[in-house]
Amino acid sequence: MKRILWVMFGFSALTASLWAQGYDDTFEMKNKLKVELQYADYFEYEYPEPILFRYGVQDYSQIRPYLANFPEKRALVKFTRMAGKATAVSAKYQFSDIREDVNSHLGEFKVTRSIRPGVTVLAGLQMLHDDRGFTAWQPGVGGRWDISAVSMLQADAQIYTRGKDAKAVGGALDALNLRCKFRQVLTLSTALMLEYIYYNADGQTIAFTSHTASLWLSQFLPTQTAVHLNLRFYDNSLGIRSLAPSIEIGQYLNWATVLRVKYRFYRNTSENISLGESDVIVPDGLKTHAASVQLNRELNPDLLGYIKYRFYKSNQDVTMNTYLMGFTYSF
Secondary structure (H helix, E strand, O other): OHHHHHHHHHHHHHHHHHOOOOOOOOOOOOOEEEEEEEEEEEOOOOOOOOOEEEEOOEEEEOOEOOOOOOOOEEEEEEEEEEOOOOEEEEEEEEEEEEEOOEEEEEEEEEEEEEEEOOEEEEEEEEEEEEOOOEEEEEEEEEEEEEEEOOEEEEEEEEEEEEOOOOHHHOOOEEEEEEEEEEEEEOOOOEEEEEEEEEEEEEEOOOEEEEEEEEEEEEEEEOOOEEEEEEEEEEEEOOOOEEEEEEEEEEEEEEOOEEEEEEEEEEEEEOOOEOOOOOOEOEOOOOEEEEEEEEEEEEEEOOEEEEEEEEEEEEOOOEEEEEEEEEEEEEO
């Protein structure tokens, strides 16, 4: 019995560092400072100056390719402080240079509290300011229940709202976002995680609902390797549907160093739909490949440093590199 418990504890502790990148640290309860810097450059594409002219009675504008989660420059600072034994307060600021003519500023304040062993709740507020002249707000609540040593349930909800001044992205919009995750250790070396996200948007120029379902299957190998297989399916009422499989491998190199390698393929079907942003559409038949390498190194027991390189290519003639470096200091 002692041996079984030791093996389970060892697996849990080891895979905490090797767990898939999709597993976030939302409910962490510790004093912590996190800093990240990210830069992206393009091989085949740079955002062009818009081409606006009239031919007959019809305006023409140059369509920009669809890119998601790839700001050209990004900086993030997050500070978490314990306010007593059971409460953590955190503040985050993120600057994103999305493209040559668009910047955004994200601020977040969050309170996380452990209300009993294995049960943690949170409440937070995000504010996003876009230099195209609008501000959006997103309050939210959530909870995590560690059902047992091998089972975890997490759920959260957010409300997003912006006003009519957000003309560049389609005007006023109110949205509800619901997310639920369930993680289950199946054997001493295998774990499963399911995630479902429901999104309902009702705006000035657009309204739709979407459903996202993701499955992670993780296998820990005797070589101190963790393999994570992920399949993500997305569907919305505008006719956009996508499938994105990925594989991630985490490898312990020594007591202080972990190497993580990930590949993700994305493919969608749509009808060249616009989600509201000026001159940007989600094209039909979009295919993308993204591969990344991340090296984590414990510089001392309290300080973790990491660097990451990501390569991205799509069939829309976009090829780009993303470089990231950061550290987390626990105290």
